[in-house]
Amino acid sequence: MSRTRLERTDAIATLWLDRPDKRNAMDAELVKELGDAFDAIAADRSIRVVVLRGAGPVFSSGIDHSLLTGVMQTSRTQPFAHIHHQLQDTFHRMTRLQQPVIAALHGVCLGMAFEFALAADIRIASEDCVVGLPEIAFGLVPDVGGTTRLVRAAGEPRARELIMTGRLLKARTAERYGLLHEVVGPADDLAARISKRATHLASLSPAALGLAKTLCQASADSGGATSFRLEGVVQEALMMQPDLLTRFPSGLAFIKAMVADAE
Incomplete structure (x- = not known):
């Protein structure tokens, strides 16, 4: 069973x-x-x-x-x-x-x-x-x-x-x-x-979520200099997403809603 x-x-x-x-x-x-x-x-x-x-x-x-x-x-x-x-x-x-x-x-x-x-x-x-x-x-x-x-x-x-x-x-x-x-x-x-x-x-970008998770895990196991560099490497990869610019309107709407609903 x-x-x-x-x-x-x-x-x-x-x-x-x-x-x-x-x-x-x-x-x-x-x-x-x-x-x-x-x-x-x-x-x-x-x-x-x-x-x-x-x-x-x-x-x-x-x-x-x-x-x-x-x-x-x-x-x-x-x-x-x-x-x-x-x-x-x-x-x-x-x-x-x-x-x-x-x-x-x-x-x-x-x-x-x-x-x-x-x-x-x-x-x-x-x-x-x-x-x-x-x-x-x-x-x-x-x-x-x-x-x-x-x-x-x-x-x-x-x-x-x-x-x-x-x-x-x-x-x-x-x-x-x-x-x-x-x-x-x-x-x-x-x-x-x-x-x-x-x-x-x-509702969020799967690529950004996955890399954000990996980046946080790697940063916890790395020194400051390495972690700072990893931030740039991850961001560079995400900036190459073909649909990135299309996410801006929904991103702004998300921020507006979160400001109103902040805890």
């Missing part, structure tokens, strides 16, 4: 974690299906935006214990680095997508699930959501990109405190720490807000 579900609404693809009876716990099969889905999305240019959702009352409770015990057992006969790379690469495949990825979080999003969400471009949660990386309670650390991405999102001092204590956060606190981009009211409001964000992103 499939553990994920991919739905299409025009140019927006919604990828569901679909194990509500298991609180969308992430087992080996679910992780494999995620990787396959990201590969399919990467190859489909008609998809302009990706939304991550969890079926049922929570986004995801985190890693399924069967996956954790399986990794421990397999590491006795195979190099742990190889197994570890395979897990990390699934989330890396999402970060390599040229399409923007929005994680819509509700209920709880813990451990490996929050590592998954941290790999998304935009994280929006309902105010009832609780997030965090409690791996330290099991004598472990977040290792599927969670430590690295938490440091980048919240800064090293805050990330160190959260990882060492395993402290869980309500959505409003997580937003204040820079771990969430937006918090909405009741969970019922989440779908409407996600739809508005996704529809807006789908």
Whole structure:
């Protein structure tokens, strides 16, 4: 039985974690299906935006214990680095997508699930959501990109405190720490807000969005001089788009509307 579900609404693809009876716990099969889905999305240019959702009352409770015990057992006969790379690469495949990825979080999003969400471009949660990386309670650390991405999102001092204590956060606190981009009211409001964000992103230039995403990722890993140069390289490529001038009227209308709707 499939553990994920991919739905299409025009140019927006919604990828569901679909194990509500298991609180969308992430087992080996679910992780494999995620990787396959990201590969399919990467190859489909008609998809302009990706939304991550969890079926049922929570986004995801985190890693399924069967996956954790399986990794421990397999590491006795195979190099742990190889197994570890395979897990990390699934989330890396999402970060390599040229399409923007929005994680819509509700209920709880813990451990490996929050590592998954941290790999998304935009994280929006309902105010009832609780997030965090409690791996330290099991004598472990977040290792599927969670430590690295938490440091980048919240800064090293805050990330160190959260990882060492395993402290869980309500959505409003997580937003204040820079771990969430937006918090909405009741969970019922989440779908409407996600739809508005996704529809807006789908209306923008796919080339500009993809290169903007790549540029930000590269700048985070580069020194200042390299990052400044990358800005010019990316802009030069975008200025060669044959339809660029035709976008100016809609661009001006967009700015006017955003000024009126600024938050």
